[in-house]
Amino acid sequence: MSKVMTADAVAASLDSGMTVGIGGWGSRRKPMALVRAICRSPVTDLTVVSCGGPDVGLLCAYGKVRRLVAPFVTLDSIPLEPHFRAARESGAIALTEYDEGMFMFGLYAAAHRLPFLPTPAGLGSDVLRVNPELKTVRSPYADGGELVAVPPLTMDVALIHMNRADARGNAQYLGPDPYMDDLFAKAAGRTYVSCERLVDTGDLLKEGPVQSLLISRMHVAGVVETPNGAHFTACEPDRGRDEAFQRLYAQSARDPDRWRAFRDRFLSGDEAAYQDAVRTWREESR
């Protein structure tokens, strides 16, 4: 059965107040076309769970975020995300800040319906001070050690971007890192996958080995074909990060007038208009 749908239909299926997980890592393989669709939609008051990059920044810029759950937010080649910084410094968003290993264990716990997973990561640090709801457990075995009991990062919806998918929702990564995307898919009540290219199921193994089939249709509610849909983040091997455009984004974000101009030029229409505007900008800057 086909699960193919549009990015705007994904955004329309969200309700304000939901918890939304976003795959990828920093400025790498982010489902930006789906994020842009959310920015165009009326949904608001979201709790966003993400190894954050411009997905978090853009949603903050559009006032969509009530709380962020994350171990970091970065653009990688540009260390700090300007919209996230502004949102934190103005007090616009609440933050649940975890260590990276804790964050991964929270995803594993949610993906496997566990009440918590124990880890030494976080002990002794201010992660426990700023998250007073976190509890520790003592090992029941001879070592008797204290461990952080990381609760499941359950989420209503997960959004991920993959290189290939079929209409059923099986999805494939062809780059060098799966990030946490399969864990997001299993942790969520429903998962939407955008992909660079839709292919027939029988063609999935033409471009990658069987272990590149990261996401199973049993965990997928909808599939969206969005060529260049991770733009401007990296989506190897199909496309590298658009560093020049990322610089434009980051520079624009530092000044209200320039940000308004950026929004008007690139984000005032639908995804096709965005891609057209990026293409025109690239030709002009040659």
Place this chain on the structure above:
Amino acid sequence: MSAATRAEVCAVACAELFRGDGEILAAAVSGLVPALGARLARMTFEPDLLTTDGGPHLTAEPVPLGAPAGAVEGWLPFRDHLWLVLNGRRHVVLGASQIDRYGNSNISCIGAWERPARQLLGVRGAPGNTRVNTTSYWIPRHSPRVFTEKVDVVSGLGGDRGAFELRAVVTDLAVLDFDTPDRRMRLRSTHPGVTVEEVVANTGFELVVPDEVPQTRTPDAAELRLIREVLDPTGLRDREVPS
């Protein structure tokens, strides 16, 4: 061959961090100079080290800074990095926006966490890394703003908060360690051309300063050749530590 630059002294000091580590991952995640140091250590006195291309590839041989992986001997995507933290065969070189006398470090934010004056990266992996892995630091600009009496958010653990092992702190001025009875930071050596007074003046807390402070070891001719001709021919190291 011309005398070693400050960046080259720093690269060798970073290489020295890994001396004796054997067959573990050198996780030089905080900059170009520590990555250069890890690869230099592997090419000279620590040949069993594992090093990366700066991405998910364990490279068959140390590769120049910024170069593609070439032949690959292993795969280390982010999730396996995080598992390897717990496994423990790993020595990480972290960065810090603030670090105190016990080696507590901050990369999260400046000011009150609830409403920061300056939001930074977030704690990233620093809490877990410092709890269970050998940790060193690379600070490219030694200043009282970084070496502070107190850090605003404890991202990485100091020796007074249960750090596993803090090996050393390499800066553009000096090498520091925690080889003191109460695990306070100590000046181990100053780089050529740097005085003890200069280091003390650029440190915002009271350093332990031994009566005799040696000079940081300078690169030998073979190391200089490897840095200049093999591992960093385009001079990326000078971006982090200008001459």
